[in-house]
Amino acid sequence: MDFDFTPEEQAFRAEVREFLAENLPPRAERGRGFMGEWLRKVRDKRWVGFSWPEEYGGGAGSLTEQAILKEEMALAGAPPLGTSFMGLAWVGPGIIQYGTDEQKQRFIPDILDSKVNWCTGYSEPNHGSDLAAIQTKAERVGDHYVVNGQKIWTTGAPWADWIILLTRTEFDVERKHDGITCLLVPMDSPGIEVRPIENMAGDRNFAEVFFTDVQVPVSNRLGEEGKGWAVTISALANERSSIGEVTQMFAKLESLKDLVRSTNRQGRPASDDPAVRRRIGEFEAKIAAMKYNGLRYLTKQLRGEPLSSETSVNKLHRASLEIEMDDFAVELTGLAGVQLPGSDEAVDGGRWARSSLGWPSVVIGGGTPNIQRNIIAERILGLPKD
């Protein structure tokens, strides 16, 4: 057991730091052209798609290097390495694993160059957690599929160029996981209608997406017909290390401590309140647990040992921290804590109040906490399925 890095890994960390020192100005000094230039520079470094094989334009970074890159980027508060989070997180890896050569050549470069934004068409009005029960129909007609149905809670749909779409090509199946087919569909296809939904924070990031006789070439099918469930599963499993998230969580905890230091409650410093101090300790323990869980799982991967569904552990920690840290900040600061940006009395410009309304995108997207608990109970503890 040791936490040291090899000389090569240390050199890589130094390279990332040097790059960030040169190319990441403080937030206030980032001008209009900054983002475009940033995306080009990190692309030149081959840090976009850093885990992907070189032959598809990826960086072929080792697991440890990936962790180092994520950690350093998070420490520096760097912006994302691409405009399409989903493209980089699972659409790209899914295409690399299941796509045809033609699909790889067609889609991968655009994802790496941030030329297209992807969204993910999984959930339906009647099928969210029970994803395998989806009903959106894709019917084969000649060299096309004709898609009819509806998706919902589709994050990014209002501005996405493409959607990775889960459809059903067969309805008469013994297992609902069979007969699912994954399609890659341009969002400007005739017959697609997007109706944004306002969330409780006032944002319009997600939407209903309606499909009426949408024609999708068979060449846009990802993986085999009827085997789309495997594509979905591997895509969701592509979210691996939580190193970057942990770094952000520690940074948030420091902001929370600053808030405690500058807050008086009933005329006394909040930092003198034993209950407040305990909560801060609890947050730190949870974040540190995420960190060392992540390192243990990373070690397993490095040793080539199979990783089961342990990563659900950190997802659940993150979910509860996302909710509790903001909620704590809002409660700590009383009625000032509920003031939004625009109010003169807002705490830290309303940052905590605002983010206290943002947690569902992290907590519910990608599997609710109850689904994560089912996964642990069934796949790791071997309890009977629901």
Add this chain to the structure above:
Amino acid sequence: MDFGFSEEQNLLREQVLRFMTDACPLSVVRAQNGGLPRDLWQQAADLGWLALIVPEAHGGLGLKWIDLAVVLEESGRGLSPLPILSQALAATAIGRCAGDDVKREWLPKVATGDVVFGIGLYDDPTWIDAKGVGLAGGETLTGTKPFVSDAAGATHLLLATRNGERLGLAIVDAGDAALKAQPGIDRTKPFATVSLDRVEPVAAFAMSADDLAFLTDCGAVAATLEAIGAAEAVLALTSEYAKTRIQFDNPIGKYQGVKHRLADMFIDIESFKSLAYHAAWAIDDAPHELPRAASLAKAYAADAFARIGIDGVGLHGAIGFTAEYDAQLYLKRSKWVRSAFGDADYHYRRAASLGGL
């Protein structure tokens, strides 16, 4: 970067597990009565477990706490009544605080198990601080020291003392002291009140407040490591029951009220396991990180294992309440872990202080 155990450590783990299964199963554990099971102690000594962290120069194996960690974890899984934790703390205390002559005399006997240490740091049951040390030090010791761990089976006692602001440790021949057992919830973690009447310590040496904090952190980490094994045993026992107990025509483990609680147990154990391994590593390899690491691990485990102990019994229903069923033994251990070497409240607040608040 490698946050996992070596092949040697894994072999050691298997050895301890085998010992606990073959020589010290729960039927044997149940038969203990606060004394030292001599034959088991000798086996542990012969297998080298008592010598692990003793330096080679003093007859030990010269390994680290992270090696001892696997022994403690597997001992905890079977609720071992052997005072390996107290012995390890004594080895650490003597190695860190005593002069060379004391080390030369005592450490080899610690390694062979010929000397068995009971250990008493704090007189105050809740005060994990130098102020909690009460027994007056001096040429001879007179007074009482409550909450001395593993005293009944010990040949010697290692007792924290104070002289004004100065702290010390005294080694006392157990035969020179009057022991009164303090019956406790967990019989595998026995305590006694030690009464001393003009007893001359066989050795005595100074201890700083930092030393005391370090020893307490080692104790907190050790208790947490034992709790990993114990909590995993509860989870295994309860998961198995949930798979086989049929109610409303289904195994109860099918119901989310049961399965989610078991999933939460898994999450908590995974988490304080990671924190405890890091803390155990820090003892020898990054002592400056130890206070924070020990507090985060112990705080998390103290509350989580307490809940696991309770729910392990509760999820079984009435059968879990019976003396015959093993779940209750783990609940009892969890009560000890909760308070030993500082509770969650103390450690969470300490973590906040160490974090600059």
